[in-house]
Amino acid sequence: xxxxxxxxxxxxxxxxxxxxxxxxxxxTELLMxxxxxxxxxxxxxxxxxxxxxxxxxxxxxxxxGFVSLYxxxxxxxxxxxxxxxxxxxxxxxxxxxxxxxxxxxxYPRYSYRCxxxxxxxxxxxxxxxxxxxxxxxxxxxxxxxxxVELPDDIKIYFPSFAYMQGDLIYFYYDNNxxxxxxxxxxxxxxxxxxxxxxxxxxxKEIVEKYEGIYxxxxxxxxxxxxxxxxxxxxxxxxxxxxxxxAAYLWGQGNFRLLENDPFPTPPVERRICTHFFDTKxxxxxxxxxxxxxxxxxxxxxxxxKKNGEFAKIQKEELLFxxxxxxxxxxxxxxxxxxxxxxxxxxxxxxxxxxxxxIPWGMDMDDLEGNPVLVLVRLKDK
Numbered sequence: 001x002x003x004x005x006x007x008x009x010x011x012x013x014x015x016x017x018x019x020x021x022x023x024x025x026x027x028t029e030l031l032m033x034x035x036x037x038x039x040x041x042x043x044x045x046x047x048x049x050x051x052x053x054x055x056x057x058x059x060x061x062x063x064x065g066f067v068s069l070y071x072x073x074x075x076x077x078x079x080x081x082x083x084x085x086x087x088x089x090x091x092x093x094x095x096x097x098x099x100x101x102x103x104x105x106x107y108p109r110y111s112y113r114c115x116x117x118x119x120x121x122x123x124x125x126x127x128x129x130x131x132x133x134x135x136x137x138x139x140x141x142x143x144x145x146x147x148v149e150l151p152d153d154i155k156i157y158f159p160s161f162a163y164m165q166g167d168l169i170y171f172y173y174d175n176n177x178x179x180x181x182x183x184x185x186x187x188x189x190x191x192x193x194x195x196x197x198x199x200x201x202x203x204k205e206i207v208e209k210y211e212g213i214y215x216x217x218x219x220x221x222x223x224x225x226x227x228x229x230x231x232x233x234x235x236x237x238x239x240x241x242x243x244x245x246a247a248y249l250w251g252q253g254n255f256r257l258l259e260n261d262p263f264p265t266p267p268v269e270r271r272i273c274t275h276f277f278d279t280k281x282x283x284x285x286x287x288x289x290x291x292x293x294x295x296x297x298x299x300x301x302x303x304x305k306k307n308g309e310f311a312k313i314q315k316e317e318l319l320f321x322x323x324x325x326x327x328x329x330x331x332x333x334x335x336x337x338x339x340x341x342x343x344x345x346x347x348x349x350x351x352x353x354x355x356x357x358i359p360w361g362m363d364m365d366d367l368e369g370n371p372v373l374v375l376v377r378l379k380d381k
Contacts (some may be wrong), residue, residue, distance in 0.1 A: 034251030
């Protein structure tokens with residue numbers, strides 16, 4: 001029989017447990033994001049940066065438009081139509097990684113994904129048509145080729161993004177990759193030897209009539225974390241090696257896409273939220289409405305993690321460098337020596353007033369010239 005003293009102690013322990021659970025819930029409460037409820041506030045976006053660096057590509061190759069980049073400590077790799085090219089930090093071409101072709105040590109021009117293993121100085125090329133993974137040294141020497149083990153129902157689909165996270169290679173997919181009535185693959189991971197590790201699928205089944213891929217986006221946050229979200233679901237995920245979790249939530253409203261929206265022209269109030277850059281001190285993402293004219297919507301949402309305030313920034317206001325009156329649109333977020341950088345791009349003609357920014361000169365027959373990389377270093381505090 002339980003005595004009165006024991007009952008009082010039991011009651012106290014229950015109260016402690018209740019309040020502990022309550023505090024835990026508060027600590028895990030996620031930030032809700034609703035772009036339609038954010039008002040415009042004039043803001044000097046250059047205040048988030050403390051320096052801007054320009055890197056002009058030399059003229060070894062003609063590089064049309066923006067290229068995908070993979071940054072190492074003293075060099076970087078550019079994924080181009082000519083293949084994967086290695087440059088030093090002055091923009092000088094060093095090596096070509098492998099070759100374009102159909103040979104056993106080559107990869108096709110467009111149907112591959114590049115992954116950089118910075119720690120071990122290895123470049124991986126995933127050829128999805130053959131499910132094989134080629135590896136090369138940072139100097140372009142071929143190392144080996146291995147077959148990749150994938151579930152049968154995802155083999156035929158091309159990953160939209162691939163990234164080295166810890167000791168695993170992650171493939172990320174668009175949210176219509178799969179058969180109607182089945183849950184779509186969001187991401188999966190493999191070992192460097194091609195062995196399948198695990199996969200993660202969306203909660204909702206694919207709707208047969210939905211044809212678009214506007215709802216899905218992904219962006220590297222640092223060397224081990226990727227931001228991933230599906231606008232048809234509420235959660236914005238942080239994906240880390242062997243673990244993923246919801247970091248933020250999309251609010252409810254007419255801006256949210258619906259699976260049965262007509263493609264490619266959903267209702268005008270729908271929004272695409274893309275290019276989500278989650279930095280140490282803030283996050284920034286773009287909001288558009290599919291370039292619907294005449295009511296075109298194109299702005300950025302900025303959230304300050306220190307003061308908990310949102311701001312709306314027009315695209316034309318992304319002026320990170322007061323020396324040039326040219327908006328710099330962030331393409332990716334990288335880390336160099338522990339500091340965060342936005343990678344942007346401009347052309348040679350925009351930098352004529354900063355001669356040191358274009359050491360390779362300018363071809364007067366090609367006023368645009370090769371793209372110039374812009375590294376915007378973000379303030380650490």
